[in-house]
Amino acid sequence: MADRYLHLTGTAPGRFLTRRLGLPQPAPLRRWSLETPRLEGPLLHLTAGDSAIGGELAKVLAATGLAVEQRSERPAAIVLDATGVTSARGLAQVHAALHPVVRSQAPGGRIVVIGTPPSSEDHHQAAAQQALEGFVRSLGKEIGRGSTVQLVRLPAGAAPVAAESTLRFLLSPRSAYVSGQVIELTDAAPDPAADPDAPLTGRTALVTGAARGIGASVASVLARDGARVIVLDVPQAGDDLARTADRLGATALPLDITAPDAAARIAAGAPDGLDVLVHNAGITRDRRLANMPAERWAQVIEVNLDSVLRTTDELLASGAVNRGGRIVATASIAGIAGNNGQTNYAASKAGIIGLVRSLGPRAAAEHGVTVNAVAPGFIETKMTAAVPLFIREAGRRMNSLSQGGLPVDVAETVAWFAQPGSAAVNGQVLRVCGQSLLGA
Ligand SMILES: NC(=O)c1ccc[n+]([C@@H]2O[C@H](COP(=O)([O-])OP(=O)(O)OC[C@H]3O[C@@H](n4cnc5c(N)ncnc54)[C@H](O)[C@@H]3O)[C@@H](O)[C@H]2O)c1
Numbered sequence: 012m013a014d015r016y017l018h019l020t021g022t023a024p025g026r027f028l029t030r031r032l033g034l035p036q037p038a039p040l041r042r043w044s045l046e047t048p049r050l051e052g053p054l055l056h057l058t059a060g061d062s063a064i065g066g067e068l069a070k071v072l073a074a075t076g077l078a079v080e081q082r083s084e085r086p087a088a089i090v091l092d093a094t095g096v097t098s099a100r101g102l103a104q105v106h107a108a109l110h111p112v113v114r115s116q117a118p119g120g121r122i123v124v125i126g127t128p129p130s131s132e133d134h135h136q137a138a139a140q141q142a143l144e145g146f147v148r149s150l151g152k153e154i155g156r157g158s159t160v161q162l163v164r165l166p167a168g169a170a171p172v173a174a175e176s177t178l179r180f181l182l183s184p185r186s187a188y189v190s191g192q193v194i195e196l197t198d199a200a201p202d203p204a205a206d207p208d209a210p211l212t213g214r215t216a217l218v219t220g221a222a223r224g225i226g227a228s229v230a231s232v233l234a235r236d237g238a239r240v241i242v243l244d245v246p247q248a249g250d251d252l253a254r255t256a257d258r259l260g261a262t263a264l265p266l267d268i269t270a271p272d273a274a275a276r277i278a279a280g281a282p283d284g285l286d287v288l289v290h291n292a293g294i295t296r297d298r299r300l301a302n303m304p305a306e307r308w309a310q311v312i313e314v315n316l317d318s319v320l321r322t323t324d325e326l327l328a329s330g331a332v333n334r335g336g337r338i339v340a341t342a343s344i345a346g347i348a349g350n351n352g353q354t355n356y357a358a359s360k361a362g363i364i365g366l367v368r369s370l371g372p373r374a375a376a377e378h379g380v381t382v383n384a385v386a387p388g389f390i391e392t393k394m395t396a397a398v399p400l401f402i403r404e405a406g407r408r409m410n411s412l413s414q415g416g417l418p419v420d421v422a423e424t425v426a427w428f429a430q431p432g433s434a435a436v437n438g439q440v441l442r443v444c445g446q447s448l449l450g451a
Pocket residue numbers: 219220221222223224225226243244245248266267268269291292293294314341342343344386387388389390391392393394395
């Protein structure tokens with residue numbers, strides 16, 4: 012559904028009027044396209060404190076394809092290496108580094124602060140590194156003009172190359188609707204990809220709920236990145252599913268994910284094994300708890316959570332997910348913040364968060380597979396078009412970018428999780444919500 016307000020503020024009279032009324036000023040977001048695959052402008056590499064990774068990090072930043080500079084008049088991206096900030100006093104260097112440059116950054120810019128996990132043994136280091144989280148979340152709220160701010164934590168002693176796929180994503184138009192996020196990396200070395208511009212070449216990906224909406228967009232972005240794609244949806248959505256499959260050169264698998272033999276039929280549909288498994292299918296059956304019959308509760312838990320647990324367990328146990336595989340599930344900010352009338356849905360989506368945090372480290376150790384979740388905020392789909400006008404407008408504006416996201420924003424995040432280079436991204440829940448105020 013079109014965001015008319017965003018169009019209005021894109022016109023001179025609309026901008027004048029909405030400014031006078033003190034209304035939100037959403038900036039049009041620049042997303043990935045063949046014509047603009049990268050940010051337009053240099054990358055400013057700054058350091059606060061004594062960094063042990065400066066030289067290696069510079070090489071990783073150069074791999075983003077942006078021109079890396081130590082001084083820049085108008086940077087498109089700024090990376091602040093704050094891994095060496097270990098005391099409250101040292102935080103002054105964070106201010107000293109960013110204060111002079113933050114205003115000169117180009118619109119639609121990216122700021123990434125790199126830190127380390129707060130220590131359980133050194134409370135001064137822990138305080139300083141945790142401080143970066145509050146800093147980043149606040150800067151994300153005030154920066155405006157379609158710019159985003161994130162914190163990436165790299166374990167002490169880990170080679171910066173572990174962060175390469177993450178930095179490529181965050182410092183690109185692909186992460187346009189991701190802001191105010193904290194990503195905790197492991198020290199796992201990236202699996203090599205044949206072609207950085209088509210990192211999923213030779214890989215097989217299956218996306219559930221892919222007949223329409225976010226799932227169809229995920230399938231499309233994975234295909235763009237080189238994957239052979241299998242699109243799955245309920246048999247009743249067969250026509251839409253066939254159209255999506257035709258458009259992408261994908262294989263259609265009409266199947267209800269709650270069927271008892273779903274995992275076996277998925278495995279049969281991918282005889283060479285799956286490299287990427289995206290659990291996207293989801294439903295809502297909203298009612299307040301006092302009015303909610305048991306079957307509405309059960310349907311949502313079954314589709315959104317139980318079938319995800321069951322098929323994941325069975326596909327991992329049978330070896331149908333290849334080593335180096337990537338499992339991506341779909342949570343929601345409702346699973347983080349809760350939502351009126353959605354006790355069943357929010358429970359199912361919070362359950363997804365529990366699943367990825369627990370299974371991620373074990374799946375990596377036992378199967379060489381990562382498990383992550385994307386948590387969309389307000390995304391413009393049929394699901395949100397059905398929301399009553401006033402609540403829909405509130406959902407769209409109550410975030411740092413003052414607009415809803417698009418299915419492609421979720422899809423780009425899934426594609427980053429899915430990359431061979433993202434081995435160090437595991438057990439993470441990334442919100443794609445424009446830094447929604449809900450649950451922030
Ligand atoms: N749209 C949003 O703003 C938003 C926000 C947060 C989370 N999400 C989540 O993102 C995912 C996709 O959402 P969407 O907006 O594209 O929804 P959608 O309703 O447009 O699409 C969901 C798809 O899943 C399919 N599906 C449902 N039950 C299934 C089953 N048992 N087996 C196989 N397929 C099944 C549907 O047929 C449909 O094609 C869902 O998990 C949803 O909860 C969406």
